[in-house]
Amino acid sequence: MELSSLILHNKWVLEIFYALLISSVCLIIFAKADRFFRLSSHQGIRYFRNAFFFYGIAFLVRYLFGVFSDFSFDFSEVLRVSFEYFLIMAGFFLLYSLVWKKFEFSEKDSSMFNGRIMIFHAIALVVAILDNLWGTYYFMFASQIIVFMCASLIACVNSIRNEKTHKFLSSYFIAMLLGLTAWILNFLVALFFNWRHFVLLDIGIINAIFFILFLYGVIKITKNGNKKT
Amino acid sequence: MATKKRERLDVIRDILNTVRENRQIKPTRLLYASNLSPQMFKEYVSELLSKKFIKLEIDGKEKKFFSLDKKGQSFLQEYKVIESFIENFGL
Numbered sequence: 001m002e003l004s005s006l007i008l009h010n011k012w013v014l015e016i017f018y019a020l021l022i023s024s025v026c027l028i029i030f031a032k033a034d035r036f037f038r039l040s041s042h043q044g045i046r047y048f049r050n051a052f053f054f055y056g057i058a059f060l061v062r063y064l065f066g067v068f069s070d071f072s073f074d075f076s077e078v079l080r081v082s083f084e085y086f087l088i089m090a091g092f093f094l095l096y097s098l099v100w101k102k103f104e105f106s107e108k109d110s111s112m113f114n115g116r117i118m119i120f121h122a123i124a125l126v127v128a129i130l131d132n133l134w135g136t137y138y139f140m141f142a143s144q145i146i147v148f149m150c151a152s153l154i155a156c157v158n159s160i161r162n163e164k165t166h167k168f169l170s171s172y173f174i175a176m177l178l179g180l181t182a183w184i185l186n187f188l189v190a191l192f193f194n195w196r197h198f199v200l201l202d203i204g205i206i207n208a209i210f211f212i213l214f215l216y217g218v219i220k221i222t223k224n225g226n227k228k229t
Numbered sequence: 230m231a232t233k234k235r236e237r238l239d240v241i242r243d244i245l246n247t248v249r250e251n252r253q254i255k256p257t258r259l260l261y262a263s264n265l266s267p268q269m270f271k272e273y274v275s276e277l278l279s280k281k282f283i284k285l286e287i288d289g290k291e292k293k294f295f296s297l298d299k300k301g302q303s304f305l306q307e308y309k310v311i312e313s314f315i316e317n318f319g320l
C-alpha cells in the first residue's frame with residue numbers, strides 16, 4: 001500500500017524517468033543502426049533505424065507532455081498529437097523494415113518522404129488528429145494492434161525459417177508479441193478498466209522489456225559480429 | 230527480390246576484398262575480377278568512390294589504380310556484423 005501511494009504521488013516523476021529511459025535506449029539503437037546503414041546503404045537497416053528514431057522522439061515528446069500537462073499549458077494538445085503521430089510512425093517503420101523488399105526497387109528514394117512512406121505519414125496524422133478530436137486513444141490503439149499483429153506474424157515466420165542459424169529471430173518474435181500484448185492491454189485498460197494505474201504500470205514494464213530486448217539484440221549482435229549469433 | 234540486396238552487399242564485399250588483396254589494382258583487372266557487366270561495374274565503382282570506400286590513384290606513367298580507403302577497410306571489418314544484423318532482425 002505504501003509503495004502504491006508512493007508511485008501515485010510521484011506519477012509524473014516516474015513518467016519522466018520512464019520516457020527518458022526509453023528515449024535513451026532508442027537513441028543507442030538508432031546510433032548503432034545509423035552507423036550500419038551509412039556503411040551498407042541497406043534499406044532494411046534504414047527503416048529499422050527510422051523506427052527507433054521515431055520511438056525516441058515520441059518518448060521525448062511524452063516527457064515534455066508529462067511536464068507541460070501537469071502545469072496545464074495549452075501546448076499539451078500539440079504535444080499529445082505529436083506523441084501519437086511519432087509513435088504510430090515508429091510502428092509503421094518497424095513493420096515496413098520487415099516487408100520493404102516486397103515494395104521497393106530503388107534505394108535512391110528518400111526513406112522519410114517517398115510515396116509509400118507519405119501514406120504512413122498521412123495515416124499517422126489522421127489517426128492522431130481523430131484521437132485528439134474524440135478525446136480518446138482508440139484509433140492509435142487499433143492501428144498499432146493491426147501493425148503489431150502483422151509484424152508478429154512475419155517475425156514468427158522468420159523465426160521458424162531461420163531460427164537455427166540466427167538465434168535472435170526468436171527473441172525478435174517475443175519482442176513483437178510483447179509489443180502486441182502492450183497495445184492490446186492499453187486498449188482494454190482504456191475501454192474497460194478506466195485507466196487503472198496498476199494495469200498501466202504493468203503495460204509500462206512490458207513496453208520497457210520490448211525496448212530493452214531490442215537493445216540487447218543490437219548489443220549482442222554487434223559484440224558477436226564475427227561469430228554467427 | 231529477397232536476394233537482391235544481399236547480392237548487392239556481397240558484390241561490394243567482393244570488390245573491396247579484391248582491391249585489398251591486390252593493394253593497388255587496375256580498373257580493367259578489377260572489372261574482370263568482379264564478374265560484373267561493364268555498366269554494373271561502373272555503377273558500383275562510382276558508388277564506392279563517392280562513399281570513399283576506394284580511391285582512384287594515377288601513377289607517374291598516367292596509369293590508373295584503385296586502392297582501398299579507410300571507409301572501405303571498416304566496411305570489410307564490419308561486414309559480418311552488418312550481415313548478422315540484417316539476418317537476425319529479419320530486415
